[in-house]
Structure formats: structure tokens, C-alpha cells
Amino acid sequence: MEQTLGTAARPLRVAIIGAGPAAFYAVDALFKQPNLLCQVDMFNRFPTPYGLVREGVAPDHESIKTVTRVYDKTATNPNFRYFGNVTFGKDVHLDELLPLYDQIIYAVGAQSDRRMGIPGEDLAGSYPATIFVGWYNGHPDYRDLTFDLSCERVAVVGNGNVAMDVARILVTDPEALAATDIADHALQALRQSKVKEVYLLGRRGPVQASFTNPELKEFGELEGVDVVVDPRDLELDPASEEALLTDKNATRNVTTLRRYLENTEYTRPRKVFFKFLTSPVEVFGKDGRVSGLKVERNRLEVQNDGTLRAKGTGQTEVLDVGLIFRSVGYRGVALNGVPFDEKTGTIPNVAGRVINLATGEQQAGQYVVGWAKRGPSGIIGTNKPDSLSTVQSMVADLAEMPGIADSKRDRALIEQLLKDKGLDYVTFPDWQVLNEHEIGLGKAQNRPRVKCTRVDEMLEIIRQRATPQS
Ligand code: NAP
Numbered sequence: 001m002e003q004t005l006g007t008a009a010r011p012l013r014v015a016i017i018g019a020g021p022a023a024f025y026a027v028d029a030l031f032k033q034p035n036l037l038c039q040v041d042m043f044n045r046f047p048t049p050y051g052l053v054r055e056g057v058a059p060d061h062e063s064i065k066t067v068t069r070v071y072d073k074t075a076t077n078p079n080f081r082y083f084g085n086v087t088f089g090k091d092v093h094l095d096e097l098l099p100l101y102d103q104i105i106y107a108v109g110a111q112s113d114r115r116m117g118i119p120g121e122d123l124a125g126s127y128p129a130t131i132f133v134g135w136y137n138g139h140p141d142y143r144d145l146t147f148d149l150s151c152e153r154v155a156v157v158g159n160g161n162v163a164m165d166v167a168r169i170l171v172t173d174p175e176a177l178a179a180t181d182i183a184d185h186a187l188q189a190l191r192q193s194k195v196k197e198v199y200l201l202g203r204r205g206p207v208q209a210s211f212t213n214p215e216l217k218e219f220g221e222l223e224g225v226d227v228v229v230d231p232r233d234l235e236l237d238p239a240s241e242e243a244l245l246t247d248k249n250a251t252r253n254v255t256t257l258r259r260y261l262e263n264t265e266y267t268r269p270r271k272v273f274f275k276f277l278t279s280p281v282e283v284f285g286k287d288g289r290v291s292g293l294k295v296e297r298n299r300l301e302v303q304n305d306g307t308l309r310a311k312g313t314g315q316t317e318v319l320d321v322g323l324i325f326r327s328v329g330y331r332g333v334a335l336n337g338v339p340f341d342e343k344t345g346t347i348p349n350v351a352g353r354v355i356n357l358a359t360g361e362q363q364a365g366q367y368v369v370g371w372a373k374r375g376p377s378g379i380i381g382t383n384k385p386d387s388l389s390t391v392q393s394m395v396a397d398l399a400e401m402p403g404i405a406d407s408k409r410d411r412a413l414i415e416q417l418l419k420d421k422g423l424d425y426v427t428f429p430d431w432q433v434l435n436e437h438e439i440g441l442g443k444a445q446n447r448p449r450v451k452c453t454r455v456d457e458m459l460e461i462i463r464q465r466a467t468p469q470s
Helices: 020-032 070-075 127-135 160-173 184-191 213-220 238-244 248-261 378-400 412-419 429-442 455-464
Strands: 012-017 038-042 080-085 103-106 126-128 151-157 197-201 227-230 271-277 278-286 289-302 308-319 322-328 353-354 362-368
Touching: 012 020, 012 160, 020 038, 020 378, 038 322, 070 080, 080 429, 103 378, 126 127, 126 289, 127 160, 127 322, 151 160, 160 271, 197 278, 213 227, 227 248, 238 248, 238 289, 238 308, 248 412, 248 455, 278 308, 278 322, 289 322, 308 429, 362 378
Parallel strands: 012 038, 012 103, 038 080, 103 362, 126 322, 151 197, 151 322, 197 271, 227 271
Antiparallel strands: 278 289, 289 308, 353 362
């Protein structure tokens, strides 16, 4: 009779695709399951792990990044292995992993962005905020982009924390950013920037904004920056007033915005204009480039379900901006051979178990965590309970699971497969070599690190001091 899965005789073999917070929390939860022996192999597209902690969290939010210490601790478990620089769907395929792993977890996040759906959106100078974020954070895909920062006014569309990050980076004194791990190419460009005014556009009111209060308060603490709020936006409708009774973050935000109203001097060199109840309706262009943004004033309308929706009033104005960043949410991208829900941009699942969207049937042994599971919402810590709930589903399924053939349980098989394919994969010790290198460069400049932003260079640095993975 076959041994139970997850015992010393038959350790549970798990592959996890992605190396962001949701992935590491899932690994941690697996290792912490009582009476479960589990071997986890993590596959990641880039040599560098940590996903949005490295490529998304703003450079001036250094303390948030210390969360990687927890992930590094998880990675010390001898049953954990990391295979960086391996792209699922390109370098390795689902049908190659299925015979080698009892369970597979998708932790791929949301790799694309939502669109505004308005004319002129694709003109040069109108970009998804996500690629600007990737650019200043040294994401290898975006490091060679150039953003023309020679205009004085920029619009950032959306009222989430990403919009706040983008607006803040645009108006922060570059010399303050010079002490962070911002990508060198971005620092250089921001030092030449002529941007003086940023319009932050929220289609609904301040009570409905999804940014959090610490992010809002940061603007008031920025050197050389005035925060400008339209007093009309703080005359709240009854439904918004009522929402304040139960929404602590919104209450704090309204208090902070009212405090910003007290400043009426506006003498500082850079300004952030919070424009609520304002929707973009058309991007104007000149010679193929953004030359302005037509916006419409909204009012709020209560829906049948009690939510408040923005409704145009017909009252429009044109903002004289040369750059637009749309920050209206991330969106998932389908993985080859894996079910995908086009409507939500997520992998369809029930409690983390991947299902076939048409039949509702569970895809045996396949699971999902993080943004790929629930959509792009929540802070880093939200992923901890989210990943745990998927792991609980995985454990509950074990009793009914035959598991892979014993002849395929050898941990060396995947390494052999990757080597046979000629893949130059990066192990966790390899990453630590690169990590030390970046931190070393940073020390010399009084910065947390200087990021390496090209995959080729990363591999070169690693290969100079390669150590085998046990
Ligand atoms: P988000 O919080 O979902 O915000 C998206 C914003 O876009 C909302 O204000 C939304 O308004 C607006 N929007 C959507 N469609 C629009 C349209 N067609 N026209 C105008 N506005 C539109 O998303 P996010 O900012 O991308 O952030 C993603 C997640 O990462 C969030 O959970 C966020 O908190 C988190 N994050 C956290 C931090 C941090 O902790 N410091 C930093 C960055 C990101 P409606 O509300 O009206 O839909």
C-alpha cells in the first residue's frame, strides 16, 4: 500500500510559481503545518525574488521592505529550493511540472493593468502607472523606458495607494530619493524633471478614496510641496457622511484633507492638487503626444446595493498636462494551460482550489494565492491569511490525492530537466550573492542598496561567485 502523502517516506512535493509575498507566506504556512513533511520548489521569472516588495513598493518606503527578512527565514528551510530566472509557460510548462509535483500553487500576482477606456488613452505620454512604478524600482522589463519629464504638469488618474506613490515620487526632491534604493536611471531622470504640479484625480469623493491615511499624510510632510484641496470636495453628501460613521480610514482621510485646507499660501515650488469627483473623459494630443486631459465633474449616486457611483454632471474642463499616468488598478494575465477568468482577471478558484470556469470542476492538485486568487487588493500582510487559507485547502485535499509516481519523487529530476533545457537557473544562495553585491554598492553611497536592473548583469555577478544549492 502507498504511504500517505506528506510523511517522511513520501514527502509532499509542491511547486510554487512566483516569488512574491503570497508565495513566501504559502511556503511558510506549508512548513508550519503539523505532521506534514513538505518539499517546496519555487520558480520565478527573474533571478531576484520578492515580487512587488522589490518591484512595487516605493523606494522611500524602505521599512515596508524589511518584511523580506521573514521570507529569508523561510528560505533557510532545507526543504525549500529556489529556481529563479525560470519562466513558467516559456522555460518550463505545466505538463512538465505536473508529473513531478503533487501540488502546484500559482502565486503570479497581476502582471498587467486596467484601462480607462477613453479616447486618446494610447497617445505617447499616457502610461499605466504600473510601468512607471516598475521603471523607478528597477524592474528589468521597464528599465530601458524613458519618460519625458520636461512638462510642468502631470495627471495621475485613480485614488489608490499606487496613485499616491506615483504622485509622491514625481514631487519629492530627488536628493531625498538619492538616499533610497530607487533605480539609478530613474534618479537621473527625476533630477532633470521639470514637473511642478501633479493632479491626483479621483472619480468619486474623498470618503470613497481607496488610499490609506499614512500615504495621504506623507504629502503634508514633503519638503517644498503644497497640497491643494478643493473645499467643494469636502462638502460631503449625506451618504458619504453616513459612511464616515463606520469607516475609520475615510474619517482620518477627511480630517487630513480638511487640515490641508488650512494652508492657503501655496508658496512652495511643487504642488499636488487633489481633485475628487473628477473623471477623465478624453486625452488630447499634439503631434502624437499628450497635450491635455479633458475631465468631467461628477456627483455621487446611490446604487440599489447601497454603494455610491460617480455620475458625470456634464461640467468639463481641460487640464494642461503633458503626461498622464493611469493608476486604475492592476490586472492578471492568463498563464498557458491554466484556467483564467477574463472578467475578473484572476485564476478561478474556490478557497484557493483552481477550478475550470466552464464546468466548475476542480483542477486536481492546482491552487492559487495572492492577487491571482482574489484580484489586486490589500496590503502585503493581507497575503498571509489568504495564503494560509489556500494551504488549508491543500492539506484537506491530501487524503483523497493519489500523488505522483514514486519514480518521479527524486528532487534531482527537476534540476536535471532545467539543465537539459540549458536553463541558467538561479538558486537562493545565488540570489544572496547578488543581494550582498547590491547592498555593498549601496553602503558606499549611504543607500540601502544599488539595484542591478538587467538580468544579464545579475547573472554575471552571480556567476562570478556561484555556489551550488544543496
Ligand atoms: P486600488 O486601491 O484598487 O485603486 C484603484 C483606483 O482606481 C480607485 O480609486 C478606483 O476608483 C480608481 N478607478 C478605477 N477605474 C477607474 C476609472 N475608469 N476612472 C477613474 N478612476 C478609476 O488599486 P491600486 O492603487 O492599484 O493598489 C492596488 C493594491 O495595492 C491596493 O490594495 C493598495 O492598497 C495596495 N498598495 C499598497 C501600498 C501601501 O501599502 N503603501 C502601496 C501601493 C499599493 P473607484 O474606487 O471609484 O473604483
